[in-house]
Amino acid sequence: MNALTLHYHPLSSYCHKVQIALDVFGIEYEQRLLNLGDPAELAAHLALWPTGKIPLLVDQGRPIPETSVIIEYLQLHHAEPGRMLIPAEQDAALNVRLWDRVFDLYVMTPMQALTADLLRPENERDAKGATQARDKLLAAYAFIDRHLEGRTWVSDGDFSMADCAAAPALFYAVTHVPIPPQHLNLAAYFERLMAHPSVASVVDQARPWFKFYPGRAGLDRRFFDPVGA
Numbered sequence: 001m002n003a004l005t006l007h008y009h010p011l012s013s014y015c016h017k018v019q020i021a022l023d024v025f026g027i028e029y030e031q032r033l034l035n036l037g038d039p040a041e042l043a044a045h046l047a048l049w050p051t052g053k054i055p056l057l058v059d060q061g062r063p064i065p066e067t068s069v070i071i072e073y074l075q076l077h078h079a080e081p082g083r084m085l086i087p088a089e090q091d092a093a094l095n096v097r098l099w100d101r102v103f104d105l106y107v108m109t110p111m112q113a114l115t116a117d118l119l120r121p122e123n124e125r126d127a128k129g130a131t132q133a134r135d136k137l138l139a140a141y142a143f144i145d146r147h148l149e150g151r152t153w154v155s156d157g158d159f160s161m162a163d164c165a166a167a168p169a170l171f172y173a174v175t176h177v178p179i180p181p182q183h184l185n186l187a188a189y190f191e192r193l194m195a196h197p198s199v200a201s202v203v204d205q206a207r208p209w210f211k212f213y214p215g216r217a218g219l220d221r222r223f224f225d226p227v228g229a
């Protein structure tokens with residue numbers, strides 16, 4: 001068994017964030033697909049990490065939770081030499097952590113609320129909560145679009161942990177709230193993210209699963225598996 005195992009689900013945005021980082025770092029690892037709907041699997045997972053959230057990295061039996069911590073841990077202990085997602089320079093590193101937080105808190109969170117709402121029976125849906133989540137996404141799109149003016153990646157340097165967070169957050173967010181046409185910087189950034197080899201590879205792995213994603217009606221056809229979509 002490989003020393004490093006990622007407990008994951010192929011449709012999970014936060015798992016994609018870490019899978020992108022693993023690919024950038026050039027790290028070999030095993031994947032353990034979790035079915036948290038199964039009571040025994042859920043109990044075993046909760047014993048490892050009581051929040052029950054995925055992904056969870058397990059390194060020689062030691063659970064490492066929380067995506068941003070996982071990525072920092074991987075860079076510290078397992079990345080191929082010279083491969084970095086958090087720059088060594090402290091102020092630059094703070095900026096990466098800031099934009100990682102922005103995507104987790106202001107894009108992932110409302111996106112997850114909208115996906116969760118779709119999983120409820122029609123008569124239990126939260127129309128007010130969904131409107132608020134859509135408004136939050138639109139507000140985030142507007143300020144991220146302004147921030148991206150003149151930038152290739154979201155922090156000032158190379159592709160970073162913040163872009164690992166941005167790619168799956170935006171991938172699923174746009175299925176609920178498309179990028180408004182005036183946000184040209186954000187639309188171009190989205191395409192740059194999708195063309196990044198590590199992002200494209202993670203999207204490719206998940207392709208056969210997108211037909212099960214609750215927000216699939218809003219997902220661009222190019223992301224579906226051409227066979228069996």
Ligand SMILES: N[C@@H](CCC(=O)N[C@@H](CS)C(=O)NCC(=O)O)C(=O)O
Nearest residue numbers: 012013014052053054055066067068
């Ligand atoms: N702050 C956590 C968030 C992880 C998270 O929300 N994961 C979702 C999947 S994308 C999850 O575990 N959902 C199952 C649940 O909430 O029970 C992180 O960065 O690792």
